[in-house]
Amino acid sequence: MPQNDDQLLSAITRIVPSMLTAMEAFEQLQRNFHPTHSAQLKLTFEPFEARLREDFNFFSTVEFPPDIAAIGSTLHQAATYALRACEGITGDHTDIAPMMRAMRAHCRAQEEIYALAPAMTPVNQYFLEPEARANRRLLSQLAHQEVAPADVIVSEDLPRGILSVANARTVRGGFSVYVPENLDLQAPTSVVMALHGGTGHGSDFIWSWLREARTRGFILVAPTSTGNTWALDGPDRDLPALVKILTYLRQNWTIDNDHILLTGMSDGASYCLQAGLNPDSPFTHLAPFSGVLHPDIVMQGRLQHAHKKPIYLVHGTLDWMFPVEIARMARAELEQAGADLTYREIAGLSHSYARTENPALIDWFNAALQVPSNA
Incomplete structure (x- = not known):
């Protein structure tokens, strides 16, 4: 009963x-x-x-x-x-x-x-940065959330919230995208594209960034690699897919073309540098977390494309997969190439995503993306 x-x-x-x-x-x-x-x-x-x-x-x-x-x-x-x-x-x-x-x-x-964020305030607050959890206006705006279909197609009237585009967990090569419920559709919007680690999936990695996107109001997209991991060796089928995702975003929303960040964790970080350091890269800023500077970038002469490129490099001192010395060598090579480099070496961090670094990264990426005032 x-x-x-x-x-x-x-x-x-x-x-x-x-x-x-x-x-x-x-x-x-x-x-x-x-x-x-x-x-x-x-x-x-x-x-x-x-x-x-x-x-x-x-x-x-x-x-x-x-x-x-x-x-x-x-x-x-x-x-x-x-x-x-x-x-x-x-x-x-x-x-x-x-x-x-x-x-x-x-x-x-x-x-x-x-799914319960619109109905339950504690859940709504959980998916915000701590400084914004008492912001009643923001909570109210975000509570007006539309439920998107499992796999949407390009449309003139897409719902907001989290959308899955051919990104079921049994599928490779799709992407998940979050569009803030309170987004001003007329104003140019910054984009953060976040790449998962090896064998990961975009539908999982999107949660590493959702708080910041909901709080500060940018479009977040989490692609899934076409293979089990990103195309670090051999033919690159992933970069064309990432470019198509940006085309999809531009077809449906007003994108700030001066602020398109590519970031990633582990293999996603390594591929972030591979995709970002080429002459036709559509990404304005790069932020690799706990990855490596692939030798092919140096051997193929693509390190020249790091010149004046804004790069935010993050690594933990206790990384057990890619020891911190690898990051220090990458820092030296990127600085020598003339990159606009910010290097963050985090004491005690192992080979895991440094989520607490997200707010500082967003401040670096676009200072206009602030936590909204409670006023």
Whole structure:
């Protein structure tokens, strides 16, 4: 039998904050993840998982009436994914594979619960930068969210929010795009194109940037590589696909052609430099995170295209895949080539996405993209 209002309210007000708290804690631990630190991270994270599991067990005993059953189902699915993410940290593991699966589960949890942002203020706030979470005007504007079809086609009247263009998780070569719900369609809009790491997917990586795009009002696009990773070797099928995405954006929105940022993580960072350092690059700014300067760029003489190119290079001192010395060599080569380089070496960061660097990166990319005032 459906539960009474008090039980429903209790179930919702318990599961939502404990889930969002665990998800934010996961982000912090993900930043510090290192194969040799797993035991310490497990101890730190166990209380968040325990609280979420307790609240999830209670939530699972409550039956939602038919008129709000969809909300109950969404919360249940989001919490299930959030718990899977927790298990990737707290389980007894000896390799990094469970953590990789946990990161994907964390993305799925965000994807599920994002649908409730218009109806639930805490969810709406979670997908904003912390400085903007008390901004009632912004929260109200973003709550007027349209649900896009699973795969949209070019149209004169595209919905806003997150759109998926041939980007189901079983498909390669598509892209996900976020168009702010409060976007001024007449004003030129900056674009951030974010490239996932090896074997990743744009529908997951878009969540690494959604807060900043919602808060500051730029178009965010997260492509999926045509192969299992980006075309770092052999024929390049990815750059033509990225150019087509920009054409798609220009056909449907007013794009600020002076502010088109290409960024990426790991293999996405390495490919960011490959795609950006060529004479016909459509990208005005580059921001590689935790990648490498591919030797082919130097051997083919393409380093000359770094001259005066705005580049924001980020690397962690504890990167276990690409040691920081690789980034320091890249910095030296880019500076020698005359790049307009900003180098950020982050103490304690391993081979994980430095999400906390996003705000400073956006300030560097386009100073006009500020966190809106509460006034």
